[in-house]
Amino acid sequence: GAFTAAVTRAVGEADGLSVRFTTDGDDVHQETGAxxxxxxxxxxxxxxxxxHRTALAWMEEERSTPVDIERGPLYRHALLRTGDQRWLWYHRCHHILLDAYGYARLAERVAELYSxxxxxxxxxxxSFGTLRDAVEED
Structure with missing residues (x-):
């Protein structure tokens, strides 16, 4: 539906979510677009x-499962249908990809696309910048 399409498009626009990390000894490598x-x-x-309680329990269990930074996935989305007209959107993302500001920007973009x-x-x-922009700014 429209919301699924909005989430998928917003995730595709946020190129920081397409990153994969690998380690080599003490070194961490970042591969964009992976x-x-x-x-x-x-x-x-x-x-x-x-x-509703089942959805909350599912989200809590999912949230408490450790994320392997090399194997991922580093983010996960789910739509939990709890009624004929009631859905919950679950989004989990490792902090290495998005901070609180990034979460808010992604949610705003999903809402904008859906609307x-x-x-x-x-x-x-x-209006997201790219990873390349962020590196050049830094």
Missing amino acids: VAPSGPELHDLRTADDP HACAGTQPPAP
Whole structure:
């Protein structure tokens, strides 16, 4: 649907999410463009005794699972359906890829893309900078 498309597009626009990390002794290497953007997983929890509580438990379990920085995945999205008209969007991302500001920017972009899709209008170009821009600024 429109929300899945918005998430997938926003993730694709945020090139910092396409990074893979490898280690060589004490050295950490970053490879950009190594991970293809992925859309959210879909989980229909409507048949659970308490769909909302089941969704919260799923998110907590997922959030508490350690992330292997070399094997990944370093981010994960899911849409959890808890009612006929109720969905929860879960987004987990390793801090090495996004900080709190980055999370907020990504969520804003998803909302912008989704709103434009629902209205049938063209969204503006993304305002994310690229990794190359960030390195050159630094």
